[in-house]
Amino acid sequence: MRNIRVYHVDAFTDQPFTGNTAGVVLDAEQLTGEEMQQIAKELNLSESIFLLPSDQTGIDYKVRYFTPTDEIPFCGHATIGLTWLLATELGLSQQQDGVVLGTGAGAIPVVWHQEEGRVQRVEMTQITPQIKALPVDLQAISEMVGVPVDAIDPAYPIQLSHTGNWHLLIPVHSQQAIDQATPDLIALSKHNKEYQIATTHLFTFTPDAEDDYDLYTRDFAPAIGIAEDPVTGAANGALTGYLYLNHMIPQDQITQLKIAQGRAIGRPGFLYVQAIPNGEHPIIKVAGTAKITIRGTLDI
Known part of the structure; x- marks a missing residue:
């Protein structure tokens, strides 16, 4: 049996049950693409993000994004949800200022803005418009x-x-x-x-x-x-x-x-x-x- 850590994170808000809820799935290296799609359907949120290790220089993690029906190249609120969780729940903000995610759209740098040791905002740089x-x-x-x-x-x-x-x-x-x-x-x-x-x-x-x-x-x-x-x-x-x-x-x-x-x-x-x-x-x-x-x- 595989135990996969799963979170709901409300993004673009500081209040529960507002903003946009993302499914955040860690340990995704244990999953196939088909299983990721099934999990996204099971979570039944607008998008879910799956965290994978990176084998690329300059990319800290790879991620994949799924709606309940499709894989998509990029999702903003799921990126905010994942990186907020990495910074706060997993304590990564105590070790570094941000991460670079490898997405289907390209590399997405994300930084954490902190005051007095607390993360206040997560900021991503999107690809050139x-x-x-x-x-x-x-x-x-x-x-x-x-x-x-x-x-x-x-x-x-x-x-x-x-x-x-x-x-x-x-x-x-x-x-x-x-x-x-x-x-x-x-x-x-x-x-x-x-x-x-x-x-x-x-x-x-x-x-x-x-x-x-x-x-x-x-x-x-x-x-x-x-x-x-x-x-x-x-x-x-x-x-x-x-x-x-x-x-x-x-x-x-x-x-x-x-x-x-x-x-x-x-x-x-x-x-x-x-x-x-x-x-x-x-x-x-x-x-x-x-x-x-x-x-x-x-x-x-």
């Missing part, structure tokens, strides 16, 4: 995401962006319109599979006036087995790259953004994102906190 156009039928997009055509903001392009996975980014006039979105998940899944898109990400620069964040977002991923992903590190990193490459944020100074997500489904969380100018290859950093909620052992 890319953007590309997509054939857009505004009426069809409106029907797929369940947002009226006049709620889609023409000031920003509907585009694909990538910092590990391709995300379809849709600008919306208001937070209320995002919260009221009722996507056609079957049509959206078919569309995203056709164009090899991981998620469809709605965003607005006009959150409710009393709130203290810069952007509000919502994310749907039926093509990879997730109806709605509560708080998405990968998609919001891709969003920040899109904003930079489209000259919507400065290209001559560091931009820091606070992004809110998850309120529409009762899992609110926050991400802290930086775009660091570097010509056409900006450096995108995504940070957040996490909370371990379940510790257990899977017996196989």
Whole structure:
């Protein structure tokens, strides 16, 4: 019998039962890829991350990411969940400042920000962002995401962006319109599979006036087995790259953004994102906190 350590970690929050829950599976060198997929299905979370030893110079650990139905190259909230656990539960922050993870998208450096010996935030550097156009039928997009055509903001392009996975980014006039979105998940899944898109990400620069964040977002991923992903590190990193490459944020100074997500489904969380100018290859950093909620052992 194999005993596999398994955790639930709520990422992009410091409160249990909020943010985005990741399955974090240690001891994955004992597992086959098929078993990892079965465990991800059993955990039934949006994504689960599996920790493996590394045989590559400059890579501390290899990781694999699975939704309940698919393996994917990269997942932001699961990366935050794993590295928070390594830093705190396993005490790695007392020995080093961070780790480099080998993912299907490339090397992802992660650092721990500490105060008085306590980890305050985990920050990952995502791979260099890319953007590309997509054939857009505004009426069809409106029907797929369940947002009226006049709620889609023409000031920003509907585009694909990538910092590990391709995300379809849709600008919306208001937070209320995002919260009221009722996507056609079957049509959206078919569309995203056709164009090899991981998620469809709605965003607005006009959150409710009393709130203290810069952007509000919502994310749907039926093509990879997730109806709605509560708080998405990968998609919001891709969003920040899109904003930079489209000259919507400065290209001559560091931009820091606070992004809110998850309120529409009762899992609110926050991400802290930086775009660091570097010509056409900006450096995108995504940070957040996490909370371990379940510790257990899977017996196989």
